Amino acid sequence: MKDQPTVTRVSRRKFLKAATLAAGSLGIGAGLSACATPPTRAPQQPAQPAELSPTQAPATDAGRKTLVLAIQGFAHDAMKPVLAKWEERTGHKVTLESGPVSGNEMITKYAPAFQSGVSPVDVMSDADDSGPTFYRAGWMEPLDAVIPQETWDDFPESFKQQIEVWHSFNGKRYRVPHEFAIGYTFYRKDWFDERKIEPPKTWEEVVAIGKEFTNPPVFGTMEAMIKPALAFVYMAYLAAQSGGNLFEFDDATAQAFQFAYDLIHTHKIMPETALSMDYTQQNEEYMKDHVAFMRQWPFFWDVARGNKNWYQEGKAEIALPPAGPAGAKSWWGGWGFSVPKFAPNKTEALDLIAFITNNENAPILAKGQSWFVMPRKSIMAVMGNEGLAVHMQRYAEANVPSPRPFHPKVAEAQSIVDDVASLYLTKQISLAEALQQGKERIAALG
Amino acid sequence: MRRTAILICLLLLPAVATRLFTAIYPFFNTVWLSFHDWNPAFPPQQFVGLKNFQALTRDIAVTSSISFTVLFVTVSTLLEIVLGMAIALMLNRAFFGRGAVRAVNLIPWAIPMVVAAIGFRWMYDTQYGVINDLLHRTIGVKVPWLVDFWGARAAVIATNVWKSTPFVGLVLLAALQGVPQDLYEAGRVDGTNRVSAFFYITLPLIMPQIVTIGLFMVVWQLAAFDLVFAMTGGGPGFATQLLAYRIYQVAFTALNFGYASAISMVLFIVVGIASIIGLLLFRKVEVSL
Numbered sequence: 001m002k003d004q005p006t007v008t009r010v011s012r013r014k015f016l017k018a019a020t021l022a023a024g025s026l027g028i029g030a031g032l033s034a035c036a037t038p039p040t041r042a043p044q045q046p047a048q049p050a051e052l053s054p055t056q057a058p059a060t061d062a063g064r065k066t067l068v069l070a071i072q073g074f075a076h077d078a079m080k081p082v083l084a085k086w087e088e089r090t091g092h093k094v095t096l097e098s099g100p101v102s103g104n105e106m107i108t109k110y111a112p113a114f115q116s117g118v119s120p121v122d123v124m125s126d127a128d129d130s131g132p133t134f135y136r137a138g139w140m141e142p143l144d145a146v147i148p149q150e151t152w153d154d155f156p157e158s159f160k161q162q163i164e165v166w167h168s169f170n171g172k173r174y175r176v177p178h179e180f181a182i183g184y185t186f187y188r189k190d191w192f193d194e195r196k197i198e199p200p201k202t203w204e205e206v207v208a209i210g211k212e213f214t215n216p217p218v219f220g221t222m223e224a225m226i227k228p229a230l231a232f233v234y235m236a237y238l239a240a241q242s243g244g245n246l247f248e249f250d251d252a253t254a255q256a257f258q259f260a261y262d263l264i265h266t267h268k269i270m271p272e273t274a275l276s277m278d279y280t281q282q283n284e285e286y287m288k289d290h291v292a293f294m295r296q297w298p299f300f301w302d303v304a305r306g307n308k309n310w311y312q313e314g315k316a317e318i319a320l321p322p323a324g325p326a327g328a329k330s331w332w333g334g335w336g337f338s339v340p341k342f343a344p345n346k347t348e349a350l351d352l353i354a355f356i357t358n359n360e361n362a363p364i365l366a367k368g369q370s371w372f373v374m375p376r377k378s379i380m381a382v383m384g385n386e387g388l389a390v391h392m393q394r395y396a397e398a399n400v401p402s403p404r405p406f407h408p409k410v411a412e413a414q415s416i417v418d419d420v421a422s423l424y425l426t427k428q429i430s431l432a433e434a435l436q437q438g439k440e441r442i443a444a445l446g
Numbered sequence: 447m448r449r450t451a452i453l454i455c456l457l458l459l460p461a462v463a464t465r466l467f468t469a470i471y472p473f474f475n476t477v478w479l480s481f482h483d484w485n486p487a488f489p490p491q492q493f494v495g496l497k498n499f500q501a502l503t504r505d506i507a508v509t510s511s512i513s514f515t516v517l518f519v520t521v522s523t524l525l526e527i528v529l530g531m532a533i534a535l536m537l538n539r540a541f542f543g544r545g546a547v548r549a550v551n552l553i554p555w556a557i558p559m560v561v562a563a564i565g566f567r568w569m570y571d572t573q574y575g576v577i578n579d580l581l582h583r584t585i586g587v588k589v590p591w592l593v594d595f596w597g598a599r600a601a602v603i604a605t606n607v608w609k610s611t612p613f614v615g616l617v618l619l620a621a622l623q624g625v626p627q628d629l630y631e632a633g634r635v636d637g638t639n640r641v642s643a644f645f646y647i648t649l650p651l652i653m654p655q656i657v658t659i660g661l662f663m664v665v666w667q668l669a670a671f672d673l674v675f676a677m678t679g680g681g682p683g684f685a686t687q688l689l690a691y692r693i694y695q696v697a698f699t700a701l702n703f704g705y706a707s708a709i710s711m712v713l714f715i716v717v718g719i720a721s722i723i724g725l726l727l728f729r730k731v732e733v734s735l
């Protein structure tokens with residue numbers, strides 16, 4: 001017979017007492033931790049300059065760290081070769097996480113963590129319309145000490161102003177651009193060649209040529225304008241061409257609004273349903289041979305060419321944008337890399353951001369994914385004659401890029417334009433009411 | 447006696463502490479914030495008294511949201527109860543395959559709202575949507591659902607009703623099964639027809655459940671967010687903007703926490719009024735039994 005284990009019996013009273021004390025302690029502990037005031041402002045100590053790449057020795061086994069880099073999923077494969085080089089050199093590891101796809105989502109996802117003084121990521125790819133909010137709140141680490149001047153010098157002169165406005169705050173730089181997003185005019189070269197005509201060069205030609213192609217379900221042009229944000233994108237594009245100051249709702253902005261309205265309701269060369277479309281639907285329409293020309297972000301270059309069953313040369317070529325009263329313009333913005341102030345491995349994160357954005361690695365990223373193609377000298381030297389880079393250069397030479405409209409409260413200001421444009425383009429208010437409402441609501445932002 | 451009281455207090459402590467820091471503290475913090483101007487990107491935090499409340503009376507985005515929220519909740523709840531009752535009555539009858547039909551009935555309820563919203567956005571598409579295709583084939587019209595003020599509202603409400611009605615039907619089915627059959631038998635002896643039996647036996651007996659589920663649906667739907675987030679973004683214009691969606695926009699895309707708290711107070715008051723009406727109604731129904 002095996003020995004029976006000794007059983008110590010606990011009386012019901014003892015059990016209840018112990019359980020009560022344990023539960024009570026947990027409750028009080030949770031309560032006290034909840035009472036602890038989270039830091040509402042970021043600590044003001046200066047940035048910890050990371051040692052620059054060449055001097056950093058590989059980490060020992062005990063010192064190995066795992067960093068998290070958040071960037072949109074489609075860019076992960078392109079990141080891997082560059083990250084592997086950094087991992088090999090430092091001995092640390094980088095885990096890729098799928099980052100949000102818009103500025104609004106960036107704020108929604110990360111602001112609560114940052115406000116609590118923590119960060120789930122070490123390095124992040126951040127959007128124009130969330131970045132400035134994050135720096136202003138003191139949630140990002142200044143990069144001046146870690147990004148070498150040669151990286152900044154790699155950007156063309158035309159970038160400098162944009163970097164000062166969108167990537168800096170109070171004289172410090174917080175984000176290194178990795179995407180140059182400009183609205184390109186994609187057009188059916190095969191259809192235009194067939195009719196022996198050129199893509200529209202002016203607003204008047206947009207209407208005239210658009211009418212020539214319009215025969216529902218085929219439309220001259222198309223633009224996804226569903227709320228939130230997409231109506232703003234198109235209004236900002238047209239306001240760049242009309243010379244309007246979008247956040248002042250001036251006369252030139254009114255021209256842009258009127259032109260969009262006329263394309264839909266007067267000339268009917270853009271379907272009314274565009275007002276409820278997102279970019280996926282817009283692209284689907286184009287790839288179903290229902291659109292002659294349209295503005296779209298650079299990602300459509302890969303989307304069109306990736307649709308093997310549909311794509312043939314000439315189906316998605318790029319033309320210069322049509323000229324409004326202020327010329328052939330298209331606004332540009334994009335994404336860039338940042339390091340949160342509360343990054344768990346900040347020193348290593350600062351080294352990593354300097355590494356992935358340097359002049360040697362930027363072209364490797366660009367060759368891996370068109371999202372990283374920028375008019376940086378190092379990138380153009382490697383792939384200036386390839387694909388989208390050719391058109392990027394062409395747009396730059398034609399002086400097409402126009403600055404993204406800036407407002408200190410950028411997310412709120414953009415949402416006002418979005419609301420007002422949606423109300424006007426769906427005939428809920430007149431143009432005069434739209435301008436009045438826009439002005440009043442922007443003024444109320446302070 | 448005193449030891450028992452202490453033990454009770456100690457046992458309740460974890461639950462009370464949890465509630466205190468997950469509901470009571472956030473509530474009072476929201477009240478406090480609603481009197482402040484606070485955006486982490488534009489410090490410092492400042493006491494502004496009633497300024498946020500004054501601002502929201504002039505904010506067309508908020509006033510429009512309130513009116514659509516009231517419409518959305520009222521129409522949705524009424525339709526859900528009427529259609530839910532119809533489904534419950536049908537599923538309460540014995541027929542071949544009733545179990546399978548009951549399971550199928552629950553499918554819309556089991557689909558996540560965001561998935562349903564995106565699916566319906568495509569279904570309402572003027573060019574390719576199955577809804578317009580059916581309309582075109584049967585009566586020869588196409589409706590630009592999501593770009594028309596009333597079309598978008600109808601589309602959002604219909605999607606919400608499609609999604610929530612099965613749950614209401616399920617609850618009412620459970621209520622129907624609790625009605626004693628001998629009442630119907632007694633009614634038949636007295637010459638009552640089916641319609642009279644429904645209005646004089648079924649309805650009064652399940653009224654407490656109708657009021658309860660109605661109250662639940664009102665409160666849940668007042669906080670609805672995901673449907674318009676994924677389906678219309680609150681557009682066109684403000685046509686389908688719900689108050690909870692507006693709070694999300696102000697708080698999480700603009701980080702304007704002070705103003706968002708003020709709008710949350712409005713939502714709290716609306717929910718409070720709806721709850722009081724519901725509870726009074728419930729008491730009345732109970733008394734009438």
